[in-house]
Amino acid sequence: MxxxxxxxxxxxxxxxxxxxxxxxxxxxxxxxxxxxxxxxxxxxxxxxxxxxxxxxxxxxxxxxxxxxxxxxxxxxxxxxxxxxxxxxxxxxxxxxxxxxxxxxxxxxxxxxxxxxxxxxxxxxxxxxxxxxxxxxxxxxxxxxxxxxxxPFHNEYVVKRIYGFEDEVLLLKQFMKCLGIYGSEQRRKGFAGYLCELLILHYSSFAELLRNASRWQYGERIDLEGQGTYKGEGKDPLIVIDPVDPNRNVAAAVSEYSFCRLIDASRDFLVQPSMNFFLPRKEEPMSEAEFMNLVKERGTEFVMVVFEAPDEIEDVLFPQLRKAETSVKNMIERNGFEVYRSDVCVEGDKAFLLFELLVWSLPRIKKHVGPPVTSEYHSEQFKGKYITTKLGKKTLFIENGRYVVEVERNYTDVVSLLKNELKSCSLGKHVAESTDKGYGVFRNEEIKFSEGLGYFFRDYFGGI
Amino acid sequence: MxxxxxxxxxxxxxxxxxxxxxxxxxxxxxxxxxxxxxxxxxxxxxxxxxxxxxxxxxxxxxxxxxxxxxxxxxxxxxxxxxxxxxxxxxxxxxxxxxxxxxxxxxxxxxxxxxxxxxxxxxxxxxxxxxxxxxxxxxxxxxxxxxxxxxPFHNEYVVKRIYGFEDEVLLLKQFMKCLGIYGSEQRRKGFAGYLCELLILHYSSFAELLRNASRWQYGERIDLEGQGTYKGEGKDPLIVIDPVDPNRNVAAAVSEYSFCRLIDASRDFLVQPSMNFFLPRKEEPMSEAEFMNLVKERGTEFVMVVFEAPDEIEDVLFPQLRKAETSVKNMIERNGFEVYRSDVCVEGDKAFLLFELLVWSLPRIKKHVGPPVTSEYHSEQFKGKYITTKLGKKTLFIENGRYVVEVERNYTDVVSLLKNELKSCSLGKHVAESTDKGYGVFRNEEIKFSEGLGYFFRDYFGGI
The missing domain is CATH 3.30.460.10 (Beta Polymerase, domain 2)
Structure with missing residues (x-):
C-alpha cells in the first residue's frame, strides 16, 4: 500500500x-x-x-x-x-x-x-x-x-514564480472548491496574488497545507522580512506585501476563510482525495425539500425580500451583511432568538434570511429600572411608570433594581420586521431600496426559485 | 393645611x-x-x-x-x-x-x-x-x-431603650406590613433586636426613615464605634453587634428587604399614610382569576409539587430557594427562558413555581465546539461528532469555532422537569422528598387551594 x-x-x-x-x-x-x-x-x-x-x-x-x-x-x-x-x-x-x-x-x-x-x-x-x-x-x-x-505585484511574481506554477494551480483549485478563492466582499477569501505569495513562501502546495493546519490567529508571513504593517489584532492572517511593506495582502481574508483553509488542510493531509479538487455539483433544493426541512427542524424561517440595489457586489455585499447584523440585533433586542442568518442576491432581488429558535413571545415583559439605592433615578422611574395615568403597572424589586411589567411592542418577528425594519442601520443603498418597499415572508410563504434553491442547498450544507 | x-x-x-x-x-x-x-x-x-x-x-x-x-x-x-x-x-x-x-x-x-x-x-x-x-x-x-x-442583647437593650419603646413599635409594625420583619429564612428581614438597635442609633422612627431613604450598599452602623466585622462586600447592611463587635446583626437582611425598606421609607416620607401600618387584607386569588391572568399574560406557568419535608422553615426554605435556583438554571441551560419564579409551602405540600417566556423550542440546537485553530481539540471534536456512525451531523464554522447541529434533548419544559429534576442540586430534604415522587403541572392543571390563592395574590401583587 x-x-x-x-x-x-x-x-x-x-x-x-x-x-x-x-x-x-x-x-x-x-x-x-x-x-x-x-x-x-x-x-x-x-x-x-x-x-x-x-x-x-x-x-x-x-x-x-x-x-x-x-x-x-x-x-x-x-x-x-x-x-x-x-x-x-x-x-x-x-x-x-x-x-x-x-x-x-x-x-x-x-x-x-x-x-x-x-x-x-x-x-x-x-x-x-x-x-x-x-x-x-x-x-x-x-x-x-x-x-x-x-504592475508591481506582477513584476514581483513574474520574476520568481517560474517552476512553481503547478503548485499555485493546485492551491487555487483547492480554494475554489472550498469556496474561499477570491478577495471580493461576497467571499472574503484568498486572492490570486495571495495564493502565489503563499506558494513562494512555502515552496509547495503540500508544504503550505502542513503549515496552514497549524496556523494561529495573527499568523504573520513576511517574504522579504521588511514588514512594517501592524494591524490591530483583527486580521487572522497577515501576509506582508513584498512591494509595500505597510500593507497586508491578506486583509480581506475573513476569519471564516482562514478557519476553512486550516480545517481543509488537516482533512486533506490525513486523507488526500480528488474530492478536494472537484467542485460540489449539487441540484438546487426544491420547495418540497425545503418545507420538509422546516418541519423536521421545527425552526421558523423569515425572509426579508427587496429589490437588489443596482450596485456592484463589492458595494452591495458589505451593506447586506451590515443589514443582516443590524436586523439580527434588533430581533434579539426584542427578546426573540436567531439561530442562523444569511444574505443572498438572486436576479433582481436581495434577501435577508433569519432562521429563528424563538419567533413568538408572551405579551408581557420586564422593563428593568435603576437600582433602588439610586434615589434620583428611582424617583424619575417611579414617577414615569407608576404615577402617570398610563394604567397601573406592576412594580417589583429584583436584584436590587426596580422592575416594571410592561407590554411587549411586538409579540412576533414578522410584525416586528414589517414595522421596524427601517429603524435598523441598513446601509445607504439597501435603505433606499427598502424605502421603495419590501416583503416579509415566513416558511411556506417564501417564493422559491432555482437561485434560492442553490442558496438553501448551500445554507443547509455545512462545511 | x-x-x-x-x-x-x-x-x-x-x-x-x-x-x-x-x-x-x-x-x-x-x-x-x-x-x-x-x-x-x-x-x-x-x-x-x-x-x-x-x-x-x-x-x-x-x-x-x-x-x-x-x-x-x-x-x-x-x-x-x-x-x-x-x-x-x-x-x-x-x-x-x-x-x-x-x-x-x-x-x-x-x-x-x-x-x-x-x-x-x-x-x-x-x-x-x-x-x-x-x-x-x-x-x-x-x-x-x-x-x-x-442575654447580652437583652441587657444591652434593657439599659437603653426606656423612652424609645414607641419608636420601636412603629418600626416593627411598618416592617411587618412591608413583609420584611423577622430574620427567619423564609423572610430574610429585620429581627426585633435589629429594629431596637436601629432606633437606638437614629433616636426615632422618622429619623431612621430619613436615613434609610439614602442608604447605599454596605451601609455601616456601629453604635459603640468598636466594630471589627469586615464582611466580604456581600451584606447590603452592616449593623455591628454592640455585644460582639465581630458580628453583623443585619447579616440575615437580604438585598430585597434592604431595598424594600429604602423604597418604603421614601414613599412614606413623601406621602405619610396609615396604609403603611395596616396589613394588606386581600382575598385569595380564585382559580378563574388565575386562568384569566395566564391568558392575558401569555406566559406559561409550570409548577413542581412534592411532599413538604418535615423540617422547620429555617431548614426548609433555604433548600427550596436552592432548588428554585438550580432548577431555573437547568431550564435556562436547556435554552428556555424563565420570567419569574417563586417557592411556596402550603399544608403538607411544597411548590416550585416557574413562569416562562419560552417553554417550547425547535428540535435542533447548536453544539459549539473548540476553536478551529486548536488542532488537538478540533481533532477530538470532529472525531466524536463526524466520524462516528451516530448519523451524519451537519458541521459549521462560526466565529472561528466548530459548531455541530444536534438534536435538543428536551423540546418543552414540562418533559425536561419530569425527566431531569433529580439532576439538580435540590438540598438534602427536598431531594429525599422528590425521590418519593413529584408532579409537574402547567397552567390549568395546577390544583388550586386557598393557600395557593394567597400565594398567587402575593406573586402578582408587586410591591
Missing part, C-alpha cells in the same frame, strides 16, 4: 494534469494578449497619448486554471496625469481597440472587452479581457489609486 | 395608640413572666440543678406590639456544663414547669410552653412562652451556642 505522502503526490499529479492549460492554450492566450497590447500601444501613438500596455495577472504568470483565462491588461499613464484625464483617455483608448466592450467600475473605472480570435481554421473564438488604466508610479507605496500596485 | 412633618407626626401618634399594649396588658404579661421565672428557679433548687431563669426579648423590653406578646425566658446554666447535660437538664426543667408543652428545635432545642392564667375573674387565658436553655458565658463573644448571646 502506498504511504500517504505518495498518495498525496499521486493525487496532486492527477489534478495538475486536469487543471493545467495545455501548451496550445497558453500559446493562444499569449498571442491574443500580445495582439491586444500591440493594438493599444499603436492606437496610443496614433491618438498622441503617452501610454503603454502591459500584461498582468494569472495569464501573465501562467498561473491560470484551464478554462479560466482572465486576460488582464494594464494601460500605464504618467503619474503626473490628472485622474480625470486618466479616466477619459484611458477608457477612450481601451474602447478603441475592443471588438465589443462594456464599462465597469471597481475602485476605478475600467473596460471589460471582447476580442474575436479567428486563428483556428476560421472558427471564431471569443476572448474576454479587462483593460485597466493606471498610473505608472515609481514605487508601489506611492500609488495614486489602488490599481497602481498591480 | 398641615405640613408633611406634622402629618407624619399625627399618623405616627395615631398608629401608636392602636399598637401599643395598654398598661393592664403589660402588667399581666409581666406577672405571667415573673411567675414562670419563679417556678423555674424554685424547681431548679428542688431538682438540685444549678440554673436560673431570666426574661428576655420584646416582652422584657416593652417593645412588643399589642396582641403579639411573645414571652421568651432563658434558663442560664454554668458555661462549663456539657452540651448533653444542658439539653437534658434544661429541657427537663422547662417541661416540669409547663402546663402543656412541645419540644422545638432552632439552632438548639427548646420548649414551647403553654401557661394558663386564671387571674381575671376566673376566665382562663392561655399564654405561650419559649423556654430556652443556654450557657451563661462571661462575654457574648465566648458563646458556646448561638443562643448564648441573647
Amino acid at each position: 502506498m504511504n500517504e505522502n505518495e498518495e498525496l503526490k499521486r493525487i496532486c499529479k492527477e489534478v495538475i494534469e486536469q487543471i493545467r492549460p495545455d501548451e496550445e492554450d497558453r500559446r493562444r492566450v499569449k498571442a491574443v494578449t500580445d495582439s491586444i497590447i500591440a493594438k493599444i500601444n499603436e492606437k496610443a501613438l496614433e491618438m498622441g497619448i503617452e501610454a503603454h500596455a502591459i500584461s498582468v495577472g494569472s495569464t501573465a504568470r501562467n498561473t491560470w486554471v484551464r478554462g479560466e483565462a482572465d486576460i488582464d491588461i494594464f494601460i500605464m499613464f504618467p503619474a503626473d496625469l490628472s485622474e480625470v484625464d486618466l479616466k477619459e483617455k484611458g477608457l477612450a483608448l481601451a474602447k478603441s481597440v475592443s471588438d465589443r466592450c462594456v464599462e465597469r467600475y471597481a475602485s476605478h473605472p475600467y473596460i471589460h472587452a471582447y476580442f474575436y480570435d479567428a486563428e483556428r481554421g476560421g472558427r471564431r473564438t471569443e476572448y474576454e479581457a479587462d483593460l485597466v488604466p493606471c498610473f505608472s508610479v515609481k514605487e508601489a507605496s506611492l500609488l495614486k489609486s489602488a490599481v497602481d500596485r498591480t | 398641615m405640613n408633611e412633618n406634622e402629618e407624619l407626626k399625627r399618623i405616627c401618634k395615631e398608629v401608636i395608640e392602636q399598637i401599643r399594649p395598654d398598661e393592664e396588658d403589660r402588667r399581666r404579661v409581666k406577672a405571667v413572666t415573673d411567675s414562670i421565672i419563679a417556678k423555674i428557679n424554685e424547681k431548679a433548687l428542688e431538682m438540685g440543678i444549678e440554673a436560673h431563669a431570666i426574661s428576655v426579648g420584646s416582652t422584657a423590653r416593652n417593645t412588643w406590639v399589642r396582641g403579639e406578646a411573645d414571652i421568651d425566658i432563658f434558663i442560664m446554666f454554668p458555661a462549663d456544663l456539657s452540651e448533653v447535660d444542658l439539653k437534658e437538664k434544661g429541657l427537663a426543667l422547662a417541661k416540669s414547669v409547663s402546663d402543656r408543652c412541645v419540644e422545638r428545635y432552632a439552632s438548639h432545642p427548646y420548649i414551647h410552653a403553654y401557661f394558663y392564667d386564671a387571674e381575671r375573674g376566673g376566665r382562663r387565658t392561655e399564654y405561650e412562652a419559649d423556654l430556652v436553655p443556654c450557657f451563661s458565658v462571661k462575654e457574648a463573644s465566648l458563646l458556646k451556642s448561638a443562643v448564648d448571646r441573647t
Whole structure:
C-alpha cells in the first residue's frame, strides 16, 4: 500500500494534469494578449497619448486554471496625469481597440472587452479581457489609486514564480472548491496574488497545507522580512506585501476563510482525495425539500425580500451583511432568538434570511429600572411608570433594581420586521431600496426559485 | 393645611395608640413572666440543678406590639456544663414547669410552653412562652451556642431603650406590613433586636426613615464605634453587634428587604399614610382569576409539587430557594427562558413555581465546539461528532469555532422537569422528598387551594 505522502503526490499529479492549460492554450492566450497590447500601444501613438500596455495577472504568470483565462491588461499613464484625464483617455483608448466592450467600475473605472480570435481554421473564438488604466508610479507605496500596485505585484511574481506554477494551480483549485478563492466582499477569501505569495513562501502546495493546519490567529508571513504593517489584532492572517511593506495582502481574508483553509488542510493531509479538487455539483433544493426541512427542524424561517440595489457586489455585499447584523440585533433586542442568518442576491432581488429558535413571545415583559439605592433615578422611574395615568403597572424589586411589567411592542418577528425594519442601520443603498418597499415572508410563504434553491442547498450544507 | 412633618407626626401618634399594649396588658404579661421565672428557679433548687431563669426579648423590653406578646425566658446554666447535660437538664426543667408543652428545635432545642392564667375573674387565658436553655458565658463573644448571646442583647437593650419603646413599635409594625420583619429564612428581614438597635442609633422612627431613604450598599452602623466585622462586600447592611463587635446583626437582611425598606421609607416620607401600618387584607386569588391572568399574560406557568419535608422553615426554605435556583438554571441551560419564579409551602405540600417566556423550542440546537485553530481539540471534536456512525451531523464554522447541529434533548419544559429534576442540586430534604415522587403541572392543571390563592395574590401583587 502506498504511504500517504505518495498518495498525496499521486493525487496532486492527477489534478495538475486536469487543471493545467495545455501548451496550445497558453500559446493562444499569449498571442491574443500580445495582439491586444500591440493594438493599444499603436492606437496610443496614433491618438498622441503617452501610454503603454502591459500584461498582468494569472495569464501573465501562467498561473491560470484551464478554462479560466482572465486576460488582464494594464494601460500605464504618467503619474503626473490628472485622474480625470486618466479616466477619459484611458477608457477612450481601451474602447478603441475592443471588438465589443462594456464599462465597469471597481475602485476605478475600467473596460471589460471582447476580442474575436479567428486563428483556428476560421472558427471564431471569443476572448474576454479587462483593460485597466493606471498610473505608472515609481514605487508601489506611492500609488495614486489602488490599481497602481498591480504592475508591481506582477513584476514581483513574474520574476520568481517560474517552476512553481503547478503548485499555485493546485492551491487555487483547492480554494475554489472550498469556496474561499477570491478577495471580493461576497467571499472574503484568498486572492490570486495571495495564493502565489503563499506558494513562494512555502515552496509547495503540500508544504503550505502542513503549515496552514497549524496556523494561529495573527499568523504573520513576511517574504522579504521588511514588514512594517501592524494591524490591530483583527486580521487572522497577515501576509506582508513584498512591494509595500505597510500593507497586508491578506486583509480581506475573513476569519471564516482562514478557519476553512486550516480545517481543509488537516482533512486533506490525513486523507488526500480528488474530492478536494472537484467542485460540489449539487441540484438546487426544491420547495418540497425545503418545507420538509422546516418541519423536521421545527425552526421558523423569515425572509426579508427587496429589490437588489443596482450596485456592484463589492458595494452591495458589505451593506447586506451590515443589514443582516443590524436586523439580527434588533430581533434579539426584542427578546426573540436567531439561530442562523444569511444574505443572498438572486436576479433582481436581495434577501435577508433569519432562521429563528424563538419567533413568538408572551405579551408581557420586564422593563428593568435603576437600582433602588439610586434615589434620583428611582424617583424619575417611579414617577414615569407608576404615577402617570398610563394604567397601573406592576412594580417589583429584583436584584436590587426596580422592575416594571410592561407590554411587549411586538409579540412576533414578522410584525416586528414589517414595522421596524427601517429603524435598523441598513446601509445607504439597501435603505433606499427598502424605502421603495419590501416583503416579509415566513416558511411556506417564501417564493422559491432555482437561485434560492442553490442558496438553501448551500445554507443547509455545512462545511 | 398641615405640613408633611406634622402629618407624619399625627399618623405616627395615631398608629401608636392602636399598637401599643395598654398598661393592664403589660402588667399581666409581666406577672405571667415573673411567675414562670419563679417556678423555674424554685424547681431548679428542688431538682438540685444549678440554673436560673431570666426574661428576655420584646416582652422584657416593652417593645412588643399589642396582641403579639411573645414571652421568651432563658434558663442560664454554668458555661462549663456539657452540651448533653444542658439539653437534658434544661429541657427537663422547662417541661416540669409547663402546663402543656412541645419540644422545638432552632439552632438548639427548646420548649414551647403553654401557661394558663386564671387571674381575671376566673376566665382562663392561655399564654405561650419559649423556654430556652443556654450557657451563661462571661462575654457574648465566648458563646458556646448561638443562643448564648441573647442575654447580652437583652441587657444591652434593657439599659437603653426606656423612652424609645414607641419608636420601636412603629418600626416593627411598618416592617411587618412591608413583609420584611423577622430574620427567619423564609423572610430574610429585620429581627426585633435589629429594629431596637436601629432606633437606638437614629433616636426615632422618622429619623431612621430619613436615613434609610439614602442608604447605599454596605451601609455601616456601629453604635459603640468598636466594630471589627469586615464582611466580604456581600451584606447590603452592616449593623455591628454592640455585644460582639465581630458580628453583623443585619447579616440575615437580604438585598430585597434592604431595598424594600429604602423604597418604603421614601414613599412614606413623601406621602405619610396609615396604609403603611395596616396589613394588606386581600382575598385569595380564585382559580378563574388565575386562568384569566395566564391568558392575558401569555406566559406559561409550570409548577413542581412534592411532599413538604418535615423540617422547620429555617431548614426548609433555604433548600427550596436552592432548588428554585438550580432548577431555573437547568431550564435556562436547556435554552428556555424563565420570567419569574417563586417557592411556596402550603399544608403538607411544597411548590416550585416557574413562569416562562419560552417553554417550547425547535428540535435542533447548536453544539459549539473548540476553536478551529486548536488542532488537538478540533481533532477530538470532529472525531466524536463526524466520524462516528451516530448519523451524519451537519458541521459549521462560526466565529472561528466548530459548531455541530444536534438534536435538543428536551423540546418543552414540562418533559425536561419530569425527566431531569433529580439532576439538580435540590438540598438534602427536598431531594429525599422528590425521590418519593413529584408532579409537574402547567397552567390549568395546577390544583388550586386557598393557600395557593394567597400565594398567587402575593406573586402578582408587586410591591
